[in-house]
Amino acid sequence: MPKHLLPTTVVGSYPQPEWLVDRAMLSKSVPRTRMHEMWRLPARHLEEAQDDATVIAIREMERAGIDIVTDGEIRRESYSNRFATALDGIDADNPAIITSRNGQQTPVPRVVGKIARGRPVELTDMEFLRRNTDRAAKITLPGPFTMSQQAGDEFYKDDEELAMAFAEAVNAEALDLQRAGADVIQLDEPWVRNNPELAKRYAVKAINRALQGITVPTVVHLCFGYAAVVPGSTKPAGYSFLAELDDTVAEQISIEAAQPKLDLGVLKDLSSKKIMLGVLDLGNSEIEPAFVVADRIRNGLKHVPAERLVVAPDCGMKYLPRAVAFGKLKAMCEAAATVRKEIG
Numbered sequence: 001m002p003k004h005l006l007p008t009t010v011v012g013s014y015p016q017p018e019w020l021v022d023r024a025m026l027s028k029s030v031p032r033t034r035m036h037e038m039w040r041l042p043a044r045h046l047e048e049a050q051d052d053a054t055v056i057a058i059r060e061m062e063r064a065g066i067d068i069v070t071d072g073e074i075r076r077e078s079y080s081n082r083f084a085t086a087l088d089g090i091d092a093d094n095p096a097i098i099t100s101r102n103g104q105q106t107p108v109p110r111v112v113g114k115i116a117r118g119r120p121v122e123l124t125d126m127e128f129l130r131r132n133t134d135r136a137a138k139i140t141l142p143g144p145f146t147m148s149q150q151a152g153d154e155f156y157k158d159d160e161e162l163a164m165a166f167a168e169a170v171n172a173e174a175l176d177l178q179r180a181g182a183d184v185i186q187l188d189e190p191w192v193r194n195n196p197e198l199a200k201r202y203a204v205k206a207i208n209r210a211l212q213g214i215t216v217p218t219v220v221h222l223c224f225g226y227a228a229v230v231p232g233s234t235k236p237a238g239y240s241f242l243a244e245l246d247d248t249v250a251e252q253i254s255i256e257a258a259q260p261k262l263d264l265g266v267l268k269d270l271s272s273k274k275i276m277l278g279v280l281d282l283g284n285s286e287i288e289p290a291f292v293v294a295d296r297i298r299n300g301l302k303h304v305p306a307e308r309l310v311v312a313p314d315c316g317m318k319y320l321p322r323a324v325a326f327g328k329l330k331a332m333c334e335a336a337a338t339v340r341k342e343i344g
Contacts, residue, residue: 001068001136001183001184001217002067002068002136004067004340005306005307005309005340005343006297006306006309006310006311006336006339006340007067007068007136007310007311007336008065008066008067008068008310008311008312008329008332008333008336009066009067009068009069009070009138009184009276009310009311009312010061010066010068010069010070010138010312010313010316010317010329011140011186011221011223011254011276011278011312011313011314011315011316011317012070012072012073012079012138012140012186012188012221012316013070013072013073013076013079013316013317013318014057014060014061014070014072014073014074014316014317014318014322014325015057015072015317015318015319015320015321015322015325016053016072016074016318017053017056017322019040019049020039020040020041020049020050020053020074021038021039021040022037022038022039022040025037025038026038026077026318026319027319029106030078030079030226031077031078031081031107032078032080032081032084032095032106032107032108032109032150033081033085033092033095033107033108033109034077034081034082034085034092035077035078035081038077050074050075051128053072053074054071054072054074054075054125054128054129054132055132057071057072057074058071058072058129058132058133060322060325060326060329061329062133062135063326063330064326064329064330064332064333065329065330065333065334065337066135066329066333067135067136068135068136068137068138068183068184068310069129069133069135069136069137069138070129070137070138070139070140071125071126071128071129071139073140073316073318075125079140079142079188079316080142080146080147080150080188081109082121082122083121083122083141083142083147083170083173084109084142084147084150084151084166085109086119086121087115087116087117087118087121087166087169088113088114088115088116088117088118089111089112089113089114089115089116089155089165090109090110090111090112090115090151091109091110091111091112092109094110095107095108095109095110095152096108096109096110096151096152096154097152098150098152108150108151108152109147109150109151109152110151110152110154111151111152111153111154111155111156111162112154112155113155114155114165115162115165115166115168115169116165116168116169117168117169117172117173120173120176121173122139122141122173122177123173123176123177123180125139126139126177126180126181126182127180127181130180130181130182136183136184137181137182137183137184138182138183138184138185138186138219139177139182139184139185139186140185140186140187140188140221141170141173141174141177141185141186141187141188141210142170142187142188143170143187143188143189143191143192143206143207143210143220144163144164144166144167144169144170144187144206144207144209144210145163145166145189145191145192145199145202145203145206145207146188146189146190146191146192147163147166147170148162148163148166148206149191149194149195149198150191159198159202160201160202160205160206163202163203163206164202164205164206164209166206166210167206167207167209167210168209168210170187170210171209171210171211171212171213171214174210174211174214175213175214178214178215178216182216183216183217184216184217184218184219185211185214185216185217185218185219186218186219186220186221186254187207187210187211187218187219187220187221187250188221189203189207189220189221189222190221190222190223190224190225192222192241192245193222193224193239193240193241196240196241199241199244200241200244203241203244204244204245204247204248207220207245207248207249207250208248208249211248211249211250212249217251217252218249218250218251218252219250219251219252219253219254219276220245220248220250220252220253220254221254221276222239222241222242222245222253222254222255222256223254223255223256223278223314223315224236224256224259224260225315226282226315226316226318226319235259235260236260237260237261237262237263238262238263238266239255239262239266242255242266242269242270243266243269243270245270245273246269246270246271246272246273250273251273251274252273252274252275252276252310253270253273253274253275253276254275254276254278254310254312255275255276255277255278256278256314256315257277257278257279257296257300257314258278258279258280258281258282258296258313258314259278259281259282259283259284259314264277264299264300264302264303264304265303267300267303267304268303273308274308274309274310275300275304275308275309275310276310276311276312277296277297277300277304277309277310277311277312278312278313278314278315279293279296279297279300279311279312279313279314279332279335280293280312280313280314280328280329280331280332281314282313282314282315282317282319282320282328285320285321285324287324287327287328287331288328288331289331290331290332290334290335290338291335291338292335293331293332293334293335294335294336294338294339296335297309297311297335297336297339298339301339301343306343311332311335311336312332313328313329313332317329
């Protein structure tokens with residue numbers, strides 16, 4: 001792990017190459033069920049192609065100056081669907097349909113039996129990442145509360161019981177990822193803000209169960225949704241579920257702050273945590289100058305001491321053009337270096 005102040009990282013995803021995925025198809029949604037048709041290569045060549053694209057993502061993060069890299073989530077169609085649909089108890093071939101408040105219908109995993117992790121899902125991803133970088137390595141998993149909200153339950157008939165079943169599956173996976181050399185393990189829990197009343201009942205309990213026995217640094221990531229899918233004009237100015245995360249066992253809380261221009265005064269409610277602060281606006285296709293990003297870091301330091309601040313983009317970068325993603329990361333790393341020098 002990096003020893004210097006203000007280490008840089010990514011939330012998880014990095015743009016997948018056009019030769020690997022149909023990016024036009026990808027841009028239309030964040031799939032909850034499998035979207036095999038997104039991949040441009042036949043199954044017999046897909047794993048090798050994903051390996052090659054993963055190495056590219058790792059190298060670009062390293063070249064940009066990122067201290068704590070990921071595998072770019074190159075093998076995933078979305079941050080959550082690959083893990084969620086691989087679990088026992090899920091009928092992956094016959095999805096359920098969830099209708100949103102505005103009438104939009106989304107296929108989601110159908111829960112038809114006891115949720116269990118019958119086999120590792122991301123273990124080979126972590127092993128590949130560990131073999132291909134000597135930097136600190138982070139891997140991400142969908143959080144149990146979020147997966148429970150993205151599923152059609154026909155078995156448990158109890159929201160909390162379903163979330164805790166997902167938590168046990170996540171925990172089994174996380175323990176394997178830790179043994180495989182993960183330096184940081186992150187849970188993506190954006191849906192705690194969508195249903196804060198339900199989250200207040202049991203999200204912290206589910207997160208803590210998912211992280212039970214994990215001794216490497218852990219992160220819980222919150223955001224308002226991918227900028228490519230959720231316009232900045234519709235994003236709220238604050239989180240409806242944030243202070244509660246101070247009660248989790250996670251070491252760090254990751255927040256989207258740049259695009260929504262979040263009032264960082266809310267960080268006072270997370271006094272026991274390190275903050276992974278979003279300082280790159282992913283809704284803007286322009287590459288921010290390093291001095292703009294440096295000002296965002298300095299603003300963070302008004303609320304969080306440097307030893308508790310980790311510098312990151314707002315969210316995953318998979319929907320950005322690759323050149324833009326790289327440019328933004330490079331500017332972020334340059335900004336962090338500048339501020340690091342200022343604080344000695």
